[in-house]
Amino acid sequence: MTGTAGELRIVELRQYTLRPGRRDELIGLFEREFVESQEEAGIRLLGLFRDLERPDRFVWLRGFPDMEARAESLAAFYERHEAWKRHGxxxxxxxxDSDDVLLLRPVTGDLAREGARPSGDGEGDGDGVIGLTVNGFRDAEELDTHVRAFTPRTGAPRTGTPPLATLRTEPAANSYPRLPVREGEHVFVRLARYPDEAACRAHGPTLVLAPTARSALR
Incomplete structure (x- = not known):
């Protein structure tokens, strides 16, 4: 499995709370050992980020063709791949904490079509800033109503630029229970690209994210 082509119908938004001062340590290890190894297991690495408002938070996105493929790929990586056995x-x-995970499916945009992932050394940040906004709803019906009314233009930041992608909660049961996800939630997620941190903050996203050196999404 290559994990680098095809439509991604399932996306994980993962937010990790780290021990103080250890974010760069994790990012360095992650970018050396867990990028190619996850892709070998059929996982598409989409975005790796430093949370600019929380110095001990690491945020990342990964995608899968469907829930069955997700279960197969996660088992291949976490149970059998040598990289995780050695460096996990x-x-x-x-x-x-690594359990703050939203299981999503795309509404608009195609994150799989983002540019090639850089082959950098894991030091520093990538280009630009990503603003990620998470809106919660009371139930699936309210979320469905919001999704039906949404268009990329009406959901655009005040710059008038349509969002890079939007996603909504994937209601299917967790296909790999060994890794918990947030259950019983109904959210709509919007990603937008900005030239810098100030431009991003002006639009009030939930998360202000700096791509790491090897993030495909930047």
Missing amino acids: PAANATMI
Whole structure:
């Protein structure tokens, strides 16, 4: 499996709370050991980010063709791949919490068509800033109503630029229970690209994110 082509119908939004001062340690390890190895297992790495408002938060996005493929790929990586066997304990040692995970499916946009992932050394940040906005709804019906009314133009930031992509909660049961996800939630997520941090903050997103050196989404 290559994990680099095809439509992505399932996206995980993962937000990790790390031990103080250890974010760069995790990012360096992640970009050296867990990028190609996850792709070998059929996982598409979409975005790797520093949360600019929370210095001990690491945020990332990964995608799968469907829920069945997700289960197969996650098992291949976490249960059988040598990279996780060797370096997983060191990664886990940097974390306080890794269970803040939203399971999503695309509404508009195609994150799979983002540019090629850089082959950098894991140091520094990538280009631009990503603003990620999460809106919660009371139930699936209210979320459905919002999705039906949404268009990329009406959901655009005040710059008039349509969002890069939008996603909504994937209601299917977690296909790999070994990794928890937030259940019983109904959210709509919007990603937008900005030239810099100030431009992003002006539009009040939930998360202000700086791409890491090897993030495809930037």
